[in-house]
Amino acid sequence: MKIEVNKIVKSWISKKFIKQVLSASVQVIKKNKKIKELSIALVGENTIKTLNHKYRRVNKVTDVLAFSDPAQIIICWPETVKQSQRQGHSQKKELAILLI
Numbered sequence: 001m002k003i004e005v006n007k008i009v010k011s012w013i014s015k016k017f018i019k020q021v022l023s024a025s026v027q028v029i030k031k032n033k034k035i036k037e038l039s040i041a042l043v044g045e046n047t048i049k050t051l052n053h054k055y056r057r058v059n060k061v062t063d064v065l066a067f068s069d070p071a072q073i074i075i076c077w078p079e080t081v082k083q084s085q086r087q088g089h090s091q092k093k094e095l096a097i098l099l100i
Helices: 015-024 026-031 045-055 077-087 092-097
Strands: 002-007 037-043 064-066 071-076
Touching: 002 015, 002 092, 015 071, 015 092, 026 071, 037 045, 037 077, 045 064, 045 077, 071 077, 071 092
Parallel strands: 002 037, 037 071
Antiparallel strands: 064 071
């Protein structure tokens, strides 16, 4: 399976870390034979709000949006940072939760 990682916003999280998290989950993903490619994007608040409004008719920032065709996971990096602080764990752990 091809995994594409796009970091639209600046973050200290590496593409390698994102791929490592997904590799740990790949057995579940591979069970769905339809998924040949997975795209991951870290975006800012304006982008996620626009997409949330367009696809869900909710005009608010959200932490993650996922689409099945084509397989995409779009994560709002600033929201990830805020949630990690509220939950009292690292940004890496919060990102891993959102990816999984």
